[in-house]
Amino acid sequence: MHIIQFNDGPFSIVIIRDHSHQVRMHSAFTRCHALAAYTVSVLAGLTFVCFVTTAFRDYSANADINTVTVLVRNVPDYSASREKNDMGFMIFDLKADLRPLFNWNVKQLFLYLTAEYETPSNKLNQVVIWDKIIQRGENAVLDHKNIRPKYYFWDDGNGLRGNKNVTLTLSWNVIPNAGHLPILVAKGNHRFTFPEEYTTTKM
């Protein structure tokens, strides 16, 4: 650092020549800024290491699904074509212990129950009929009896009546603080058959 001094008339001028970039006068604002920036950098680093500690966790678990009542109707689907389509309905039990899935990098689980079946027109049909969000701290032991579907189980034709192979599976999406969002299918599913006759009465 060079300090040059002029004595010019009635004024005295001092020029500070700063040749090094490290040597600078910092104001309180500069220090606030540097501190905030450094804290955020450290936080980003910690978040990344948090992700690394859970990156290779196994988020699989068992689920026990059982149907209590199964029936199929043939009713007009006013939301689509107004043609009569098959609509499945079942009351089911669901049991699963999802506590081991939670760790410090899991904010919530998004659970969804899917019905999978094959029809002559489609090799694979998948319909989500129920879902649930479990946030960290909430009860992660599922023991539901007699659940009704949250969403309609529509087929896009008449593929449900007498269908011998409909599979219910529970899947979940793990939502972390940082990292990827894995989707897993529970071990254990339930297979059932739709009845040969349409139900016409109200339940």
Next chain:
Amino acid sequence: MGLTDWFEALHMDYDGQARAEKFSRIIILLFGIVGFVWGYVIQQFSETVRILGAGFILAAVLTIPPWPIYKRKALQWQKVRPVKAAEGESSTEKKETKKKK
């Protein structure tokens, strides 16, 4: 408030500001590491963030205001030299260029 008062109120000396920065980084890093370990033990990342936040506040209190310990090695300025009345141009730089000619 004059310029020098303002300077006094907000600035440290060069040695002080270097120490303040080093000090703040040590505090933040230390709280970060401790928070990380504690958060891992109780499996709650929000606690890690909270402890880091406490470190930020502590570092802010200790290293942002120009406390007296950061003002121990003030720059020693030269005294203002008296005006040389004999010469019309009196700047030292100009004098040097003249000499070179």
